[in-house]
Amino acid sequence: MTEDLVSILHARGQRVTPQRLVILRSLREHGGHVTAEEICRSIRDDLPGTSVPTVYATLDLLVELGLTRKLDVGVGYALYDARTDPHQHTVCRRCGRVDDLEYKLDREGLTRATEAAGFRADAAELVVAGLCADCVQAPSQ
Amino acid sequence: MTEDLVSILHARGQRVTPQRLVILRSLREHGGHVTAEEICRSIRDDLPGTSVPTVYATLDLLVELGLTRKLDVGVGYALYDARTDPHQHTVCRRCGRVDDLEYKLDREGLTRATEAAGFRADAAELVVAGLCADCVQAPSQ
């Protein structure tokens, strides 16, 4: 499940550590959007004593390697997403729930708009805020 | 320059305080994307002693009233924008510069995608990351 990470690390001359393998596996098994703290808790069984700084450092590395996406949806902490293909996100203003949004950005239009400004874009993140299906139903407040 | 705020506050039965007027005026005079801390400094002349919590509370209020937009572009702190008409943003990975991006989201497509999920959207923010014109030119690193 983490063979790709192993070969990338080898290719880059970086070390294959259990922390790196376990964190990526946890991310992939979870499948959704996870906080660093949730990763910490979820790997406690496999690797007791893994430190918070290590989790952050590893997540940063995975992002750099293109194996993970770091999401900032404005909830005050970062979310990590093992799904790296193009998709967007919704965030519920009431309950904070974050879901995938299958929506295609108009890449051509975006490229045109950014190049007009001399900007060299390498990523685009769309966050749609509002009320999730559950909270729309809910009594209110 | 802040008559709209005065009438909204009256209509809502809220108080018209110098802090509220000065902060909105500062935001509008600046025109760009400002941090809470920059607001604090910029109003020091008009209203010495204005506290940080007041600035945050006022900015929150202005956002709620629809007179300001709060931006989270992933730089670790919020930016406030007096421009509230639909537009998006670019953020430079190297120098952190944030600029307006004139790009029209496909509202219809977005509505379709979010409604399919039962989500009631009320705002959409697109942040494009990359290198700004200056940093593209720059020697590198």
Place this chain on the structure above:
DNA sequence: ATTGGTGCAAATCCTTTGCAATAGC
């Protein structure tokens, strides 16, 4: 006169840093 707003200081929260100890290679 009421009570919503403000200022102050301290707390909170996520994330990063410094440094010694450890473990990949």
Place this chain on the structure above:
DNA sequence: GCTATTGCAAAGGATTTGCACCAAT
């Protein structure tokens, strides 16, 4: 054995809280 990684504790920085005072209505 060499040095990248790790763990620990502590620092950092943006934002929020609690509470007494003040000022807008």
